[in-house]
Amino acid sequence: MIRIALKMLFGDRAKYVMLISGITFATLLMAQGMSLFCGLMSWTYSTMRNVNVPIWVADPKVEQCNDNKPMRDTDTTRVRSVDGVAWAVPLYQGISMARLTDGTSKMITLVGLDNNTLIGAPTRIIAGRLEDLRMPNTVILDDFGVERLSAGRDRPIGVGDMFEINDREARIVAICQSYRSFTGGPYVFTTYDRAVQYAPNQRKMLSFILAAPQPGLSAHDVAHRISARTGLAAFTHHEFMWSTIMWYIKNTGIPINVGTIVIIGFIIGAAISGQTFYSFVLENTRHFAALRAMGASSGELCAMLLAQAVLVGFIGYGIGLGFVSFLGNNLLRLGKVPFLMLWQITAIVGAAVLIIVAISALIGIFRIARLEPAIVFR
Secondary structure, three states: OHHHHHHHHHHOHHHHHHHHHHHHHHHHHHHHHHHHHHHHHHHHOHHHHHOOOOEEEEOOOOOOOOOOOOEOOHHHHHHHOOOOEEEEEEEEEEEEEEEOOOOOEEEEEEEEEOOOOOOOOOOOEEEEOHHHHHOOOEEEEEHHHHHHHOOOOOOOOOOOOEEEEOOEEEEEEEEEOOOOOOOOOOEEEEEHHHHHHHOOOOOOOEOEEEEEEOOOOOHHHHHHHHHHHHOOEEEEHHHHHHHHHHHHHHHOOHHHHHHHHHHHHHHHHHHHHHHHHHHHHHHOHHHHHHHHHOOOOHHHHHHHHHHHHHHHHHHHHHHHHHHHHHHHHHHHHHOOOOOOOOHHHHHHHHHHHHHHHHHHHHHHHHHHHOOOHHHHHO
């Protein structure tokens, strides 16, 4: 019976292609929308991905890693004095303007690392040396910065080139790979003292304190100790990441906009597939009636419809997901579009496609359940 069902499905090529197209389009919209959302959310905590440490300490009012509420420099010493803290170093993060030799200005995200240890420094150096950052007036530029700061130049900016930050010289000693910032500006890494000189002067300059627990202690317990002893906000890497993501979910329109795309994709897929499948059942009513007249039960006819719907759903899901993966891995990886496809996305989209398939099959089953064999003689 299943083989007969598949022959009926493949025999009507127009309906077959239309059914697959509906599922493919729905899968494409839902997977692309979710991947876009996850990509945007990964950009929100890009500083944490670039500066990967176990514990982040911030002002008590800070809710996410892009919110700079400066602290006193002495707060670093206070954190170091907490039991269970292996080390604690200062970090500066701020938005600045880089002035190029031709007079143009570009927005950058300036990150100042601890002068002595360079904890949190980029690990993926593609040109130059990290050690040269200890030399006067030096910075490390990320690969996206090379693209942004090279616009209009005869050759790409690179190691040895110079630009200005707040009327101070900044000489590039290395190029690194980094994760894109949500603000859109490239990352420029330097030492903490030099970052304070580059940044506009104010009374307090310390953005965050980076810390780590002593061996054998959990980051969560040590972060709780830091909060209790100093009154500052202390987060583990995981906690601060989710705090940042939830802040953007609650305070921006990104979830609503992306959610609308996903819902529209589901509705379109369900509407096209359901209508096309019902039309397919209507056109093949005589064939189903003939099978009923020859002794096929309602359960066998329903199994035929389910087999047709599941096959169409599987093929459409595979094509749609493959196309989204192709876009993400080839066209969108240029860095200008956020894209992050997690395995949870494939599972959620797969469940949505199953629901669409079930709706389509139920529409046909309701028709077949009321079918009388005598219709074949009309």
